[in-house]
Amino acid sequence: MARPVGRFAPTPSGYLHLGNLFCSLIAWLAAKSRGGEIILRNEDLDVERSRKEYALQAQRDLDALGLFWDQGGDKGGPHSPYGQSQRFDFYRVQLEKLEAQGRVYPCFCSRAQLHAASAPHASDGELLYNGACRNLTPEQVAEKRRTRSPALRLRVPEETIAFTDLHYGPQAQHLPTGCGDFILRRSDGVYAYQLAVVADDGAMGVTQVVRGRDLLSSTPRQILLYRLLGYPVPEFGHTPLLLAGDGRRLSKRDGDQSLSGILSRGYSPRDVVGGLAYLGGLLPEPAPAWPEELLPLFSWEKLPRGDISLPGSLFSGSR
Template structure:
């Protein structure tokens, strides 16, 4: 019998904001509703984006909101050898190739890399490694957004799996880590919906199982853009979690009863959880008014 195993994978580029809380809550509800496990993974392989102390702050905030990983938290910064091994597997199968094309080189093609490189080898600058994308359409059914399909060759092109900085790219790292953690269901923000076909392709090429997917609506700021740590979006208040938790439940279309403490609220939310109530949209305004302390 397969155990439902979900995960929340924040990047420590700042403090936990409302959009991240929605992803954490949504993934936790899906996992707990299936009597499964909920894991936390810190996606800190991109050292330039890591803010000092952010990992510890995020983990402490999650705990204050009642979210505790069922397994030890893993950090991508400690898993370089595993990613290199996956790259080597792709290289041995001749599924990747070195590429010196820059973003400006690909601008004329809308950023999509053609079957042949635009730029030639650079003896000074190290290459990235790109996956040879086959001419096929990837299809899957998302647990929130419904049927999805993407023509990888036309819409994405050959994509980077190893960066010029000599470190893994996101698409490869997330596939390797989800398999290593035995993740069976990925619940995350809809900003990553477009990345899912690339990850499914990598899973197939590496002979890995394909998890189920559910992409939650993104929380938008007052300016209509996705809430982001980089934009210093207002962090949630770990000292007073109930208002933010109730707002996150409402954002996901779930009942948000009043409760005296986090444990009672999460218990009630889990008992009433209905994935069918989650809005089938990729983005919606964040309920900032509901985050005010005087509204809870």
């Protein structure tokens, strides 16, 4: 079995919380347990919300926990730059490949129109595009361009894409009813996550994508993009999400526990790694550990399939 190339891909819109660190630990173990490598990429497409200080702190957090990377971040590497805000010219070339295939069309719908449309919803609650601009004539497009800059959408085929997740097993999605025609570039010129992440993973040789379960439904449309852009499709493994005590997903926006906050209360990096390993089913109880010590213990079968509620006693109070 080939050695995988995995990646960390944090968004620097806030300090990493325990959910981000849990996913990073699993991604590191999944790659390193098979002798693989890890790339650190800065997913700062949203330049208004992204801040350099958050990106630098993410590196410090990963380094403190022993989640060392092989390329990207302050190490650089053969696929520089490793920040998405610096890769727009590359995304433009990828978009042109799709345009040459006749798969891209302009969409002039406003956010209000999209939410007001009687579009169906995917099983995860995602609003599907109702196709209002799918079949505009060239004359209609020219007329609408006079008053509004369009977003660009991918015309998805009548196809069901199936794959086997490393943790959740066989998955399948009928593209028209599962995701619909999705955005490749926003009306303000910013490239969409779906295009950027596939183009970057493909160009950087990523062969193993490990991320949270909330992105599981994005995988089929990304597999479609890998194929259309001519990149090998990586293997995918999705992790359960960490939930706060009230059942909500952890969020940077809500200021959920950061590593620096936990360490300031007297916990060590090994305490944090061991606590996360316990939540992932790799240890029978929280116990200090470095990631290297967990390598012989890692297997996807040990991870819970359901989302994980953070115990109130874990990292609470002072050590």
